Amino acid sequence: MDRKRSFRSWNDRRSHWRFPDSCYLIVRRPAPVDQNQLFALALGLTEPWYVASLDFSAEDKRLEIGIDFRRGGTFPCPECGGGGCKAYDTEQREWRHLNFFQHQTILRARVPRIDCTRCGVRPVNVPWSRPGSGFTLLFEALVLAMAAHMPVRAIARLVGEHDTRLWRIIHHYVDTARGQRDDSGVRNVGIDDKSVRRGHDYVTVFADLDERKVLFVADGRKGEAIEQFRWDLIEHGGDPDQIAEICVDMSAAYIAGVENSFPRAAITFDRFHVMKLLSEAIEKTRREEQKSAPDLKGHRFALLKNPENMRDDELEFASALLSRRSSMKTAKAFHLRLSFQDFYAQPARAAERFLRSWCSWASRSRVPEIVRVSRTLRKHAAGVLRWFTSRITNGLLEAINSLIQSAKARARGFRTTANLKAIIYLIAGKLDLQSTH
Numbered sequence: 001m002d003r004k005r006s007f008r009s010w011n012d013r014r015s016h017w018r019f020p021d022s023c024y025l026i027v028r029r030p031a032p033v034d035q036n037q038l039f040a041l042a043l044g045l046t047e048p049w050y051v052a053s054l055d056f057s058a059e060d061k062r063l064e065i066g067i068d069f070r071r072g073g074t075f076p077c078p079e080c081g082g083g084g085c086k087a088y089d090t091e092q093r094e095w096r097h098l099n100f101f102q103h104q105t106i107l108r109a110r111v112p113r114i115d116c117t118r119c120g121v122r123p124v125n126v127p128w129s130r131p132g133s134g135f136t137l138l139f140e141a142l143v144l145a146m147a148a149h150m151p152v153r154a155i156a157r158l159v160g161e162h163d164t165r166l167w168r169i170i171h172h173y174v175d176t177a178r179g180q181r182d183d184s185g186v187r188n189v190g191i192d193d194k195s196v197r198r199g200h201d202y203v204t205v206f207a208d209l210d211e212r213k214v215l216f217v218a219d220g221r222k223g224e225a226i227e228q229f230r231w232d233l234i235e236h237g238g239d240p241d242q243i244a245e246i247c248v249d250m251s252a253a254y255i256a257g258v259e260n261s262f263p264r265a266a267i268t269f270d271r272f273h274v275m276k277l278l279s280e281a282i283e284k285t286r287r288e289e290q291k292s293a294p295d296l297k298g299h300r301f302a303l304l305k306n307p308e309n310m311r312d313d314e315l316e317f318a319s320a321l322l323s324r325r326s327s328m329k330t331a332k333a334f335h336l337r338l339s340f341q342d343f344y345a346q347p348a349r350a351a352e353r354f355l356r357s358w359c360s361w362a363s364r365s366r367v368p369e370i371v372r373v374s375r376t377l378r379k380h381a382a383g384v385l386r387w388f389t390s391r392i393t394n395g396l397l398e399a400i401n402s403l404i405q406s407a408k409a410r411a412r413g414f415r416t417t418a419n420l421k422a423i424i425y426l427i428a429g430k431l432d433l434q435s436t437h
């Protein structure tokens with residue numbers, strides 16, 4: 001029985017630790033410390049619970065903490081909260097706790113069942129764990145904290161647990177925290193979809209643009225996703241009629257979806273998407289034109305930048321290109337994009353006139369891709385101009401996007417979108433995880 005040493009035998013007056021460079025550290029303890037008491041304090045145990053035994057096995061890298069309750073101890077009823085209930089019988093249980101250094105730590109206790117006069121026979125709640133969990137609260141808190149920063153699979157390896165058990169913890173806390181959320185104050189919403197896997201499978205993210213947090217992640221995209229969000233909002237105390245502003249991209253399916261599910265909301269077309277339409281138009285034009293003008297090759301990124309962000313050589317290229325705008329489509333497109341850049345700097349009263357004159361200029365440019373953009377902007381002018389009233393953008397969702405990219409990497413290998421959604425809520429949902437035991 002050598003390999004199992006009790007902690008008590010370590011409790012001599014002096015302890016020596018040998019360090020690699022052969023120096024010794026001698027620690028004088030002020031008084032003998034009861035190790036059991038120390039662990040009881042560290043675990044936050046209160047009467048009638050106490051630490052009854054500590055079994056340490058260096059070989060198995062395992063520490064077992066035996067917890068018991070004092071004879072005659074009483075417990076509150078887990079159902080009605082009525083106090084003073086005595087143990088009726090007990091059941092042996094164990095929980096995984098935080099590692100004690102490199103040693104896996106297990107809590108063992110006999111958990112009493114009480115016989116409440118009102119509720120009948122019930123197992124009591126133990127203070128170190130939530131009902132039904134095989135982990136202590138501290139262990140679960142550690143898993144949640146790590147899951148916001150590293151792949152769950154890596155955490156599983158680190159703590160030596162199967163990842164499905166860890167996902168269960170994450171889902172429990174995320175679901176409970178989301179269940180308690182109050183959406184009655186939501187007014188301005190941003191909507192954006194992300195592909196989960198290449199080509200198919202989308203999720204759509206709905207964010208509260210004032211609170212800067214993710215409210216809901218729907219399976220699928222466009223109208224069907226918007227309707228799911230409407231129900232989720234109602235479920236959390238929100239009122240669809242109170243949603244004043246919604247920021248989306250210019251797709252017809254989104255417009256129809258918002259009009260169906262949130263008929264009172266005004267639509268603002270996200271300015272990042274508006275600028276993206278122009279960037280894409282330039283790139284398509286350049287790619288087409290470089291067949292006849294090979295000097296356009298290799299300048300893709302220069303044309304997507306604003307002059308203030310260009311390197312010297314890019315600036316040189318751009319100004320040379322602008323001087324050829326009477327003959328080259330790419331130059332015309334670039335020129336039109338640069339002048340559109342001033343649109344969002346206009347005072348609100350001048351914005352409509354600016355947009356109208358820019359669109360008529362663009363429609364006469366004879367650059368097919370730019371003509372198409374001008375047609376789109378004209379058709380959706382109300383939503384484009386709405387920005388001057390609502391001032392909302394989906395910049396937040398762009399920022400969240402990079403978090404989601406890494407969450408995708410983190411959830412990869414688990415195949416379920418439910419896991420990905422849980423991680424998105426965990427990192428971007430500003431959930432209150434404190435009140436969820």
Ligand SMILES: [Zn+2]
Pocket residue numbers: 077078079080081082116117118119120
């Ligand atoms: Zn009761």
